[in-house]
Amino acid sequence: xxxxxxxxxxxxxxxxxxxxxxxxxxxxxxxxxxxxxxxxxxxxxxxxxxxxxxxxxxxxxxxxxxxxxxxxxxxxxxxxxxxxxxxxxxxxxxxxxxxxxxxxxxxxxxxxxxxxxxxxxxxxxxxxxxxxxxxxxxxxxxxxxxxxxxxxxxxxxxxxxxxxxxxxxxxxxxxxxxxxxxxxxxxxxxxxxxxxxxxxxxxxxxxxxxxxxxxxxxxxxxxxxxxxxxxxxxxxxxxxxxxxxxxxxxxxxxxxxxxxxxxxxxxxxxxxxxxxxxxxxxxxxxxxxxxxxxxxxxxxxxxxxxxxxxxxxxxxxxxxxxxxx
Amino acid sequence: xxxxxxxxxxxxxxxxxxxxxxxxxxxxxxxxxxxxxxxxxxxxxxxxxxxxxxxxxxxxxxxxxxxxxxxxxxxxxxxxxxxxxxxxxxxxxxxxxxxxxxxxxxxxxxxxxxxxxxxxxxxxxxxxxxxxxxxxxxxxxxxxxxxxxxxxxxxxxxxxxxxxxxxxxxxxxxxxxxxxxxxxxxxxxxxxxxxxxxxxx
Numbered sequence: 001x002x003x004x005x006x007x008x009x010x011x012x013x014x015x016x017x018x019x020x021x022x023x024x025x026x027x028x029x030x031x032x033x034x035x036x037x038x039x040x041x042x043x044x045x046x047x048x049x050x051x052x053x054x055x056x057x058x059x060x061x062x063x064x065x066x067x068x069x070x071x072x073x074x075x076x077x078x079x080x081x082x083x084x085x086x087x088x089x090x091x092x093x094x095x096x097x098x099x100x101x102x103x104x105x106x107x108x109x110x111x112x113x114x115x116x117x118x119x120x121x122x123x124x125x126x127x128x129x130x131x132x133x134x135x136x137x138x139x140x141x142x143x144x145x146x147x148x149x150x151x152x153x154x155x156x157x158x159x160x161x162x163x164x165x166x167x168x169x170x171x172x173x174x175x176x177x178x179x180x181x182x183x184x185x186x187x188x189x190x191x192x193x194x195x196x197x198x199x200x201x202x203x204x205x206x207x208x209x210x211x212x213x214x215x216x217x218x219x220x221x222x223x224x225x226x227x228x229x230x231x232x233x234x235x236x237x238x239x240x241x242x243x244x245x246x247x248x249x250x251x252x253x254x255x256x257x258x259x260x261x262x263x264x265x266x267x268x269x270x271x272x273x274x275x276x277x278x279x280x281x282x283x284x285x286x287x288x289x290x291x292x293x294x295x296x297x298x299x300x301x302x303x304x305x306x307x308x309x310x311x312x313x314x315x316x317x318x319x320x321x322x323x324x325x
Numbered sequence: 326x327x328x329x330x331x332x333x334x335x336x337x338x339x340x341x342x343x344x345x346x347x348x349x350x351x352x353x354x355x356x357x358x359x360x361x362x363x364x365x366x367x368x369x370x371x372x373x374x375x376x377x378x379x380x381x382x383x384x385x386x387x388x389x390x391x392x393x394x395x396x397x398x399x400x401x402x403x404x405x406x407x408x409x410x411x412x413x414x415x416x417x418x419x420x421x422x423x424x425x426x427x428x429x430x431x432x433x434x435x436x437x438x439x440x441x442x443x444x445x446x447x448x449x450x451x452x453x454x455x456x457x458x459x460x461x462x463x464x465x466x467x468x469x470x471x472x473x474x475x476x477x478x479x480x481x482x483x484x485x486x487x488x489x490x491x492x493x494x495x496x497x498x499x500x501x502x503x504x505x506x507x508x509x510x511x512x513x514x515x516x517x518x519x520x521x522x523x524x525x526x
Contacts, residue, residue, distance in 0.1 A: 085488070088488075089339070089488040089489065089490060090490065092487070092488070092489055093474070093489050093490040097477070099477075099480045102480055102483050102487060105487040105489075106485050106487055109487060109488050110485070
């Protein structure tokens with residue numbers, strides 16, 4: 001049956017995809033409304049609030065992807081560029097930068113970020129892959145040193161580099177997937193890879209959340225997360241693999257390949273979220289959108305972290321495995 | 326134009342308004358805040374809901390803000406600023422006169438009672454203008470505000486702002502006590518602003 005789906009044309013597949021995504025969201029929202037009609041204990045309400053926040057974020061995310069789809073590759077690149085900008089803004093807000101970092105930050109926001117997305121838009125994938133890890137890695141500390149403030153130099157520069165790496169480099173791989181072309185496939189196929197990646201990452205995240213709640217298992221690193229256990233992670237990666245296999249018809253992959261890719265991307269995504277947790281513990285906020293934090297950060301970083309970590313791994317494995325130019 | 330500017334300010338700083346002590350209402354108010362950067366006014370202005378912006382006016386030094394056509398246009402057409410003279414030319418001139426006129430006309434004002442920009446940390450002692458306005462206009466609400474993080478967006482001497490999230494926290498309105506003298510009122514007002522400062526992590 002899944003093979004039948006594969007032979008639909010691209011437009012039909014996309015339509016079907018959005019019907020599935022919005023249908024699931026609608027079902028969950030309606031179900032939640034019905035469940036919410038009766039009185040509940042306060043503990044349940046607290047958990048429910050968090051659930052609703054996640055649900056709202058998913059609605060916004062789904063609507064954004066729909067917008068990205070109807071606005072084509074240029075629109076999608078621009079859209080991810082804006083998300084990148086907002087995420088980096090949030091990251092830098094919580095980083096220990098000083099006055100001397102002003103020029104480096106200007107470079108990060110107004111030169112590095114736009115250039116990286118221009119490289120994506122032009123499909124200069126070779127330069128795109130090395131621009132930040134090689135050239136920006138070199139340029140930022142030079143700008144920092146020229147500003148002449150040695151205090152906590154390494155810490156400041158490292159956090160700027162890291163912010164660029166996660167929020168710009170990582171996220172820019174999502175639109176890069178859009179523009180990847182496969183031999184023998186109609187162009188525009190890449191859009192499905194982004195869907196594939198997002199679906200796989202979301203499934204991994206949801207399963208991870210649910211599994212760590214129900215399976216009370218020994219956490220891997222108690223200091224960082226009390227709920228992140230090896231079993232929950234394996235379960236979430238497996239679920240992501242299965243979801244990937246179910247959606248193989250939208251990708252150029254065969255079923256087994258889709259399973260492997262889902263496993264890889266889902267696993268990388270949840271690990272990325274785990275890393276973000278460590279980072280948040282370091283800065284001292286429970287989640288990025290914490291009210292008690294210095295700023296009114298909206299918690300966007302939380303949402304994009306799995307994507308920012310999964311996208312580069314996914315992109316480069318696809319490119320390497322299929323030997324794409 | 327105003328909308329565009331407010332949008333840019335929000336894009337760069339977030340300009341989040343946290344209304345802790347009072348809701349954003351169309352009441353006549355004097356907002357008073359700590360002063361760390363040229364962007365302070367823009368930030369408060371952008372944090373206000375759109376419909377309040379038109380009737381909330383900044384104070385601008387006449388000599389500086391009318392010096393070039395652009396500055397003049399920006400303060401007059403976009404912000405509807407109240408111009409004040411920094412140098413007193415006549416002994417009998419009241420420097421607060423333009424502010425009094427604006428308040429009498431029903432507008433709200435944003436003032437920075439420190440007078441000049443302070444370098445991060447604690448705000449300096451407040452100047453007495455706030456006290457005189459409070460005495461003359463007892464019906465106008467005095468709303469303290471703390472602007473946070475803005476010094477990181479544009480440090481002194483830089484021209485390009487860096488996108489960093491800032492917040493404006495609005496506190497509960499104060500009023501001048503019947504017997505309260507100038508010094509204790511200004512100290513109380515300053516303490517009200519400092520109390521809004523978010524906890525540093």
